[in-house]
Amino acid sequence: MPVRNGRSATWPEQRPFSRLRPSSPCQGWRARQWQRAGVLVVYVPVLKGKAGEFYALSHTTPAVRQHIRPVMELVPDDQVRDLMETFCDRAMNYVPNHMVLTVDCGALPRGRVLDGDVGGPVARVSESLGFRDRPMCPVFRPYDGPDVLSEVAHAAADHGQGACLRVSVAGNAAEAVPDERQVRALLTSVRLEPEEIDLLLDAGPVTGSSRNALTAHVLEALKALPGRPWRSVCLASGAFPVNLTGFPRSTATRVVREDARLWLDIAERWSGTPLDYGDFGVTHPRIPPRSRGTPHPNMRYTT
DSSP states (O other): OEEEESSSOOOOOOOOGGGSOTTSTTOSHHHHHHHHTTOOOOEEEEEEOSHHHHHHHHTOOHHHHTTBOOEEEOOOOSOHHHHHHHHHHHHHHHSOTTOOEEEEOTTSOSSOSSTTOOSOHHHHHHHHHHHTTOOEEEEEOTTOOHHHHHHHHHHHHHHOSOEEEEEEOOTTOSSOOOOHHHHHHHHHHHTOOGGGEEEEEEEEEOOTTTHHHHHHHHHHHHHHSOOOOOSEEEEEEEOSOSOOTTSOTTSEEEOOOHHHHHHHHHHHHOOSSOOEEEEOTTSOSSOOOOOSSOOOSOEEEOO
16 A cells, blocks of 8 residues: 655545455455355545545545445534534535435534534534535444434434444543443434444554554454444544654655454454444544644555
């Protein structure tokens, strides 16, 4: 996987791994077994909700759109209201028609957006996207409060696209995997059945030195999760570096797709619900603190 750091690179479409060549790192025994059973591995890019990511979505081909389920994270900003309106405008202008956008407001401050407003970020984004005729699937987490879960329930009811339960299975996760009682309470709070919910397992950053330990940790988390007939189950991780310090400029540097290797390691050992593949595109999985510097304009993966 070359990473380009300079002005000569382009960003080709990220294709679902089930459509890659047989030599793809995600075409192992288990993936081939799923394909023989008619199971299609969907690609779930978890993207920061910025202009470049929306622009990339707008340039996917119809064939690719059939096999992706994008998740857009709203990145914190000083002007939260302006941020959300800009996000919704970009969704209206760039998201292809009939594509359902899974929207994650989890990094934004809780509570009302402005004094006098009713509801927090999930409610405001849901309302704004509804006005723009853009369907959304709201993200919620096991430890969200009653106010957030209520907004998720209303957003899911208004848009009719279900919801996405995002569970951290990272090696350094501070929160435990939800147990049976917690899952039952969550489903009651969002007023949805498991068949209406996409389960997104967020394994966070992965490196060559951490992959083996993370594989074991994720497998334990998968076994610990209460069984439910979820609409889909996705394992997402990210191997893109925090920054490009040490990478030569204006050239392609070959690095290993540890995120793909992690997915394959787990898919080969997991006998439960087939796993969709997720990654974080060309950004580090965790939202970094705001920087005063100017980022490199052309950080790219090739396929």
